[in-house]
Amino acid sequence: MAAGFAQWGNDLYAGRRSYDIVGRRRAFYAVSAVLVLISAILLIKPGLNPGIEFRGGSEFVVSGIEGDRDQQLAIDTVQSVAPEESPEVTNLGEDSLRIQVAELTDDEVKEVGDALQTAFDVTDDDITTQFVGPTWGKDVSQKAITGIIVFLLFVSVVMALYFRNWRMALAALVALAHDLIITVGIYAGVGWEVTPATVIGFLTILGYSIYDTVVVFDKVRxxxxxxxxxxxFTYAEKANLAVNQTLVRSINTSVVALLPVAAILFVGAFVLGAGTLRDIALALFVGMLVGTYSSIFLATPFEVTLREREPKIKAHTAKVLAARAGVSDPDTAALAGAGVRSAAGQLRPGEHLGQAAQPKRRKTGR
Known part of the structure; x- marks a missing residue:
């Protein structure tokens, strides 16, 4: 199997095998549009579930619990004092529970603390409480938004300068927005709390997505x-070859990155019940998966769509199609419906697409 995968990768890089990803970009645009629409709906209803760090509230930590940490017991205990509350309970370490609720009065905090002490048979020193004000949560939210905006601006400038092409920068930003909206939408659909760890996960997947996109764009250039x-060959065909040549690398990188993240997600969510682990792991897992998709099926196709609007590229494409159709007038070839056919039939004997589409290098001698 490994040998077959390696041969498949070699065929893709050499151009002996090719998938028309750029040519079928409308289908991938449609898939992305549906995913973004579903994510937008999930962001409206049920919407994000902000954690205590963002909405403010009271937090209790019960330490030194012997035996099973019964989360339902913690919920029932809090509701026995404040029936209208819906506590969020997560495991901490090996013998602790964290219970988060909306803001309680001083008397309610005292009553809940005493009730938890009795329910879990711990001492007063094992119960710690703290209040997180809404002002602090608002400050965290503003910093998170500022961080994302600064990141996107920095990426735009760096991409435009590195590739000397604003279209690649715009395509990369579209892919980033696509990844962020879908990741946040799925997170909202799952219903887990948005914590600072979640925000860190969102920022991390932006970096991962832009890294993968830059690698593909470098090959396109x-x-x-x-x-x-x-x-x-047309610009679209040469760009499509670049996507195929980096396809195996993107798959390998994604698998290597997703396996440990999936392990952390499983252990954090289902074994340890650790909120911090599962929050960041879910954001990373979804973001990396969607980022791989966008770097292959969205970024380069969208960049090609923008480039084909340029007069020079447009005229060159028409010229190539006219030559293939056997007519001298490019406009006639376009009107006649001469589509972009596979270049394999136009090659010289013994030549394949990978050889023909690579930039020619001048021979140098001493």
């Missing part, structure tokens, strides 16, 4: 450097 100097 290399392959398309001589597009206007030849008439055998």
């Amino acid at each position: 290399e392959n398309t450097a001589d597009t206007l100097d030849q008439t055998r």
Whole structure:
């Protein structure tokens, strides 16, 4: 199997095998649009569930619990004092529970603390309480939004300068927005609390997504450097070759990154019940998965859509299609419906797409 996968990767890189990802970009646009729409609906209803760090409230930590940490017992204990509350209970370490509720009065805090002490048979020193004010939560929210905005602005400038092409920067931002909306939407659908760890996860997946996109774009730039100097292949075909050449690398990178994150998610959510682990792991898992999809099926196709609007690229594409259709007038070829056919049939004997689409290098001698 490993040998077959390696051969498949070699065929993709050499151009002997190719998937028309760019040519079928409308289908991938539709898939992304549906995912974004569903995520937007989930963000409206049920919406995000902000943690105590963002909404404010009272927190109790019960330590030194012997035996099973019964989360339902903690919920019932709090509701015996404040029936209208819906406590959020998570495990901490090996013998502690954290209970978070909305803001309680001083008397209610005292009553809940005493009730928890009795329910879990611990001492007064094992119960700690704290209040998180809404002002602090608002400050955290503002910093999170500021961090995302600064990140996106920085990425835009760096991408535009590195590739000397604002279209690649715009395509990368579209992919980032796509990844962020879908990740946050799925998080809202799951219903887990949004904590500072969750926000860190969101920022991390933005970095992962842009990294994968830059690698693909770098190959696109290399392959398309001589597009206007030849008439055998269109810009879209050369960009599609770049996506195919980086496909195996993207898959391998994603699998290696997702396996440990999936392990953390499983252990944190279902074994330890640790909120911090599961919060950041869910954001990372979904974000990396969606980021891999966008870097392959969205970023480059969208960049090609933007580039094909340029007069030079548009004229060159028409010229290539006219040559394939066997007519001298590019407009006639376009009107005749001469679609972009596979370039494999246009190659010289013994030549394949990977050889023909690579930029020509000048021979140097001493």
